[in-house]
């Protein structure tokens with residue numbers, strides 16, 4: 587590995603930043619807040635004013651999202667009463683699409699170099715906790731990242747990047763900003779959301795693109811996770827490494843752990859032989875369309891929450 591590889595990577599980013607700023611009026615050159623829209627949640631950017639959208643394929647270094655419910659542009663503009671400059675990713679890159687980790691986190695590093703200080707990362711997630719139903723928004727307080735621990739998908743693998751990026755051995759014990767998490771709950775209170783609409787919990791990151799088997803869901807639940815998804819954590823790690831304050835909001839779109847979900851083939855055959863009538867069993871499978879439908883139905887709550895958080899931050 588060349589000794590100056592990190593510096594070379596940084597010079598690629600300066601092309602990206604120059605291209606972006608070349609497309610924006612001066613008042614949008616330095617967004618203070620970054621937003622990442624999860625599956626079905628690109629409506630979060632709906633109330634951005636004086637909006638300028640830049641397609642990903644016109645930005646050097648950016649990939650292209652191939653997932654339904656993800657747009658392919660950055661939206662810059664002003665949000666909230668005080669007109670705070672923001673930038674939103676209308677869709678994200680997931681490792682399961684085949685993107686290298688450097689591409690997955692490229693927009694996050696670009697945000698940092700543009701001046702973003704606070705980032706609000708959203709996603710759609712499955713619930714592992716029977717007490718957290720579909721439609722709940724979860725403020726993430728910590729994570730369980732099996733792909734990071736096994737060493738294959740940590741976004742910090744590779745050369746050390748020069749400043750403003752942090753060291754190689756990045757602590758992430760404080761990655762989920764406590765003050766931003768408090769602001770999220772204050773915002774929900776001001777919006778008069780019912781108490782159950784926003785809760786807190788732990789996100790388990792899996793690589794996907796398969797959804798979890800029931801046993802995998804129970805495994806993650808037994809390890810203390812509340813929701814599960816296939817994104818977000820690489821972005822959190824890269825954002826923390828770039829010095830940003832991070833808030834993650836997960837929208838629960840489906841239940842993964844459903845108690846008593848297992849059918850026993852042996853018991854059913856025994857019952858049939860004994861002539862005991864059995865109740866009909868409906869076997870359920872989660873689909874991405876269902877995930878997107880919940881995003882559509884509840885996306886407006888998420889949008890209001892994000893806007894109120896930004897207002898309180900300003």
Ligand SMILES: O=P(O)(O)O[C@H]1O[C@H](CO)[C@@H](O)[C@H]1O
Nearest residue numbers: 624625709710815816817877
């Ligand atoms: O995390 P986001 O991008 O919101 O999307 C979630 O929805 C998809 C599965 O339906 C997966 O990509 C999962 O991570």
